[in-house]
Amino acid sequence: MKKNISNIGFIGAGNMATAIISGLIRNKFNNSHVFVSSPEEDHLEKLKGNFSVNVSKDNREVVNSVSTLVLAVKPNVVEAVLDELSTEIPKNDPLLISIVAGYKIASIEDKLDSKLKIVRAMPNTPASIGMGVSALTANQWIVEEDKSVPESVFGSIGLTCWLEESAFDLFTALIGSGPAYIFYLIEALQEAAKGLNLDESTTKELITEMIKGSSTLANQSEDSLSLLREKVTSPGGVTEKALEILNRKEVGRSIIEAILEASDKSKTLGGS
Known part of the structure; x- marks a missing residue:
C-alpha cells in the first residue's frame, strides 16, 4: 500500500x-x-x-x-x-x-x-x-x-x-549542472545572432523557442536523434557546413570530457 x-x-x-x-x-x-x-x-x-x-x-x-x-x-x-x-x-x-x-x-x-x-x-x-x-x-x-x-x-x-x-556524481555533472551548459549554448548562439540586428530579448526568445521546440521534437519523435539531425542536414548545405566545423573542433567529444571530469570533481567534493 x-x-x-x-x-x-x-x-x-x-x-x-x-x-x-x-x-x-x-x-x-x-x-x-x-x-x-x-x-x-x-x-x-x-x-x-x-x-x-x-x-x-x-x-x-x-x-x-x-x-x-x-x-x-x-x-x-x-x-x-x-x-x-x-x-x-x-x-x-x-x-x-x-x-x-x-x-x-x-x-x-x-x-x-x-x-x-x-x-x-x-x-x-x-x-x-x-x-x-x-x-x-x-x-x-x-x-x-x-x-x-x-x-x-x-x-x-x-x-x-x-x-x-x-551514480549521483555523474547525475550531478550531467543533469544537476546541465542547465548551465544549456545557458552557455544560448549565450554562444546569442553572440552569433548579433548580425540579425534584433534586440537582445527578441533574440533570446527566438533561440530559447528553437531549443524548446527541438527538445520537444526529440522527446516525442520515434526517430533517433541521429536521424532527426540528418533530416535537418542537406548534403552540401548550411547545416552540414556548421556541423563540419563542430566535428572538426571535436565539440561532442569535449562535451563528454567536460561532463566526465565534472563527475570526477563531484566525487572529490563529496569524498567518494
Missing part, C-alpha cells in the same frame, strides 16, 4: 525548499500541513506571505510537527543542524529526505546513529518553474511503499528517477 504525505517539514527555506513548497501547493497539497524553519526571518516571512505555511525559527518545532522531513540546508551547516537535532529526529522517526548537495546518506546515518528511513534527492534548478529533473536514492530501511512519498514531493516540481547513490 502506498503511503501519503501527511505533514511535511523543511529545515531550511532557501531557493530549492521554496521551489518544492511552491510545487506542493500548486498540486493542491494543504498549506496548513507544511512547516518550515530557518534562521532567516525574511525567508520565513516570504514563505508565509506567499503560501500561508507554518513558519518558525525553531528547527525542533518543525521536527516535532511532521511525518516527512526535508533537510534543505547548505552543506557547510548540515552537520551542525544534525548535531542540534540528533535527539529529536530519531525520537520522532520521520521519513527523512535530504537535498543537501554532496552529503551522503551514510554521513546522515553516522550523525544520527539511527535506523531512520532516509532518501537523498538531487533536483536541478528548473524545479523553480515546475520543470526540474530529480534523482532519488534510498537507504536500506526504505521499502517500496515508502517511495510514493518522495515521488510525490519531487513529482510536484518535475520528473523523478531512482538511482543507486554511486
Whole structure:
C-alpha cells in the first residue's frame, strides 16, 4: 500500500525548499500541513506571505510537527543542524529526505546513529518553474511503499528517477549542472545572432523557442536523434557546413570530457 504525505517539514527555506513548497501547493497539497524553519526571518516571512505555511525559527518545532522531513540546508551547516537535532529526529522517526548537495546518506546515518528511513534527492534548478529533473536514492530501511512519498514531493516540481547513490556524481555533472551548459549554448548562439540586428530579448526568445521546440521534437519523435539531425542536414548545405566545423573542433567529444571530469570533481567534493 502506498503511503501519503501527511505533514511535511523543511529545515531550511532557501531557493530549492521554496521551489518544492511552491510545487506542493500548486498540486493542491494543504498549506496548513507544511512547516518550515530557518534562521532567516525574511525567508520565513516570504514563505508565509506567499503560501500561508507554518513558519518558525525553531528547527525542533518543525521536527516535532511532521511525518516527512526535508533537510534543505547548505552543506557547510548540515552537520551542525544534525548535531542540534540528533535527539529529536530519531525520537520522532520521520521519513527523512535530504537535498543537501554532496552529503551522503551514510554521513546522515553516522550523525544520527539511527535506523531512520532516509532518501537523498538531487533536483536541478528548473524545479523553480515546475520543470526540474530529480534523482532519488534510498537507504536500506526504505521499502517500496515508502517511495510514493518522495515521488510525490519531487513529482510536484518535475520528473523523478531512482538511482543507486554511486551514480549521483555523474547525475550531478550531467543533469544537476546541465542547465548551465544549456545557458552557455544560448549565450554562444546569442553572440552569433548579433548580425540579425534584433534586440537582445527578441533574440533570446527566438533561440530559447528553437531549443524548446527541438527538445520537444526529440522527446516525442520515434526517430533517433541521429536521424532527426540528418533530416535537418542537406548534403552540401548550411547545416552540414556548421556541423563540419563542430566535428572538426571535436565539440561532442569535449562535451563528454567536460561532463566526465565534472563527475570526477563531484566525487572529490563529496569524498567518494
